[in-house]
Amino acid sequence: MSNREWLERSLGAVWHPCTQMKWHETLPLLPVERAQGVWLYDFEGRRYLDGVSSWWVNLFGHGHPDIVAALHDQLQRLEHVMLAGFTHEAVVRLSERLSRATGGVLGHCFYGSDGASATEMALKMSAHYWRNRGRPHKSEFLALAGSYHGETLGALGVTDVPLFRDAYAPLIRRARVLPSPDERLGPQAAADSLAALERHLSTHDSVAALILEPLVQAAAGMVFYDPAFLREAHRICSRYDVHLIADEIAVGFGRTGSFFAHEQAGITPDFLCLSKGITGGFLPLSVVMTRDDIYGAFYDDDIARGFLHSHSYTGNALACRAALAVLDLFERDDVIAANRSRQPRLEALAAPLKADGRVRNFRHRGMIWAFEVAASGGDFSRRFHKAALARGVLLRPIGSTVYFMPPYVISDGEFQFMVEVAMQALDEATGP
Numbered sequence: 001m002s003n004r005e006w007l008e009r010s011l012g013a014v015w016h017p018c019t020q021m022k023w024h025e026t027l028p029l030l031p032v033e034r035a036q037g038v039w040l041y042d043f044e045g046r047r048y049l050d051g052v053s054s055w056w057v058n059l060f061g062h063g064h065p066d067i068v069a070a071l072h073d074q075l076q077r078l079e080h081v082m083l084a085g086f087t088h089e090a091v092v093r094l095s096e097r098l099s100r101a102t103g104g105v106l107g108h109c110f111y112g113s114d115g116a117s118a119t120e121m122a123l124k125m126s127a128h129y130w131r132n133r134g135r136p137h138k139s140e141f142l143a144l145a146g147s148y149h150g151e152t153l154g155a156l157g158v159t160d161v162p163l164f165r166d167a168y169a170p171l172i173r174r175a176r177v178l179p180s181p182d183e184r185l186g187p188q189a190a191a192d193s194l195a196a197l198e199r200h201l202s203t204h205d206s207v208a209a210l211i212l213e214p215l216v217q218a219a220a221g222m223v224f225y226d227p228a229f230l231r232e233a234h235r236i237c238s239r240y241d242v243h244l245i246a247d248e249i250a251v252g253f254g255r256t257g258s259f260f261a262h263e264q265a266g267i268t269p270d271f272l273c274l275s276k277g278i279t280g281g282f283l284p285l286s287v288v289m290t291r292d293d294i295y296g297a298f299y300d301d302d303i304a305r306g307f308l309h310s311h312s313y314t315g316n317a318l319a320c321r322a323a324l325a326v327l328d329l330f331e332r333d334d335v336i337a338a339n340r341s342r343q344p345r346l347e348a349l350a351a352p353l354k355a356d357g358r359v360r361n362f363r364h365r366g367m368i369w370a371f372e373v374a375a376s377g378g379d380f381s382r383r384f385h386k387a388a389l390a391r392g393v394l395l396r397p398i399g400s401t402v403y404f405m406p407p408y409v410i411s412d413g414e415f416q417f418m419v420e421v422a423m424q425a426l427d428e429a430t431g432p
């Protein structure tokens with residue numbers, strides 16, 4: 001079957017995510033037949049470099065043989081068993097290893113399948129913790145301007161993206177939003193945000209938690225902020241008995257240059273949400289990690305004090321096994337150090353973009369590169385996407401922000417190709 005047939009059948013039967021479906025009258029869907037490494041292949045033999053890691057989930061390329069082999073092995077033993085009343089090797093090993101990655105501070109892991117469910121679980125756990133501790137009035141949440149924590153109703157309450165939220169406003173209990181610490185706004189922005197946090201907490205004892213994305217607000221358009229902001233926010237929250245929920249769904253697993261982004265602030269959050277890269281982009285899995293004393297507040301003879309939340313696929317054995325294979329790769333190849341040592345080379349390859357007159361705020365942290373495009377116009381994002389795709393690279397700007405978030409296995413040559421195509425797509429998307 002050809003690309004054309006698959007895309008027509010898809011439009012006839014599939015409702016695609018994050019899309020105004022009418023766009024596809026002019027911007028064709030891309031049917032993918034197979035994928036290997038950083039490349040996606042369509043049904044007509046063309047290939048596309050996956051410059052956004054298939055929405056930030058892929059770390060080691062598509063079809064990585066070690067993850068495939070681990071899944072083959074797991075399939076011979078156990079595909080899934082319910083996790084209430086049962087346990088299995090993969091979920092135990094994964095929980096132990098994730099806990100070790102936090103220095104043992106976050107001792108217990110609770111699993112879900114998607115990022116948004118991790119957000120929901122962390123919010124519920126935080127409020128329920130305060131209730132179990134005799135402080136049920138602590139049920140308010142704080143979030144940062146531009147925050148993105150997923151799109152279920154509870155997660156939308158702490159998500160500050162009007163386009164995703166406004167249609168559902170009557171259904172949502174909105175969090176209080178603090179000013180953005182965006183480094184493009186200068187150092188005063190972070191100070192103002194911290195002052196607003198302190199002001200609110202010193203006059204309200206109803207706050208359960210502050211939720212934030214450590215160091216990079218990805219969905220807001222790769223907004224970077226200084227680790228010192230995170231360190232201070234953590235200090236203020238601790239002083240006022242307020243939890244810090246770190247949503248590392250996008251930035252965990254080495255994306256910002258350390259294994260977890262919060263490490264760069266020298267802190268450990270009370271709750272850590274992980275998903276996306278956790279299985280290397282193979283299977284849906286999310287987890288909320290927390291401290292043993294928080295876990296302990298739910299441990300009781302009374303069933304109602306327990307955390308009764310559940311999803312059918314909680315702790316799925318295949319997904320956990322893929323995650324273990326990912327952790328093996330991090331250890332075996334010392335991925336964090338390897339990525340760090342590549343930085344000067346990749347920086348040199350990206351230099352032509354940085355020097356381009358149309359490019360603003362060129363920035364880079366770990367394995368994320370981003371910049372804004374001056375005078376980009378309303379439909380810039382789609383025009384750029386289309387122009388890059390026609391030249392063999394998948395890039396998907398957020399508004400006027402172009403970003404690269406490639407799988408870590410991208411070669412220097414492939415990185416250079418991505419930069420060259422981005423330059424050509426800029427010409428086309430900003431041209432007449």
Ligand SMILES: *Cc1c(COP(=O)(O)O)cnc(C)c1O
Pocket residue numbers: 114115116117119148149150151213218219247248249250275276
């Ligand atoms: C993607 C994302 C989510 C939501 O994860 P889903 O798996 O899409 O539900 C939540 N928080 C952040 C920071 C994300 O990037």
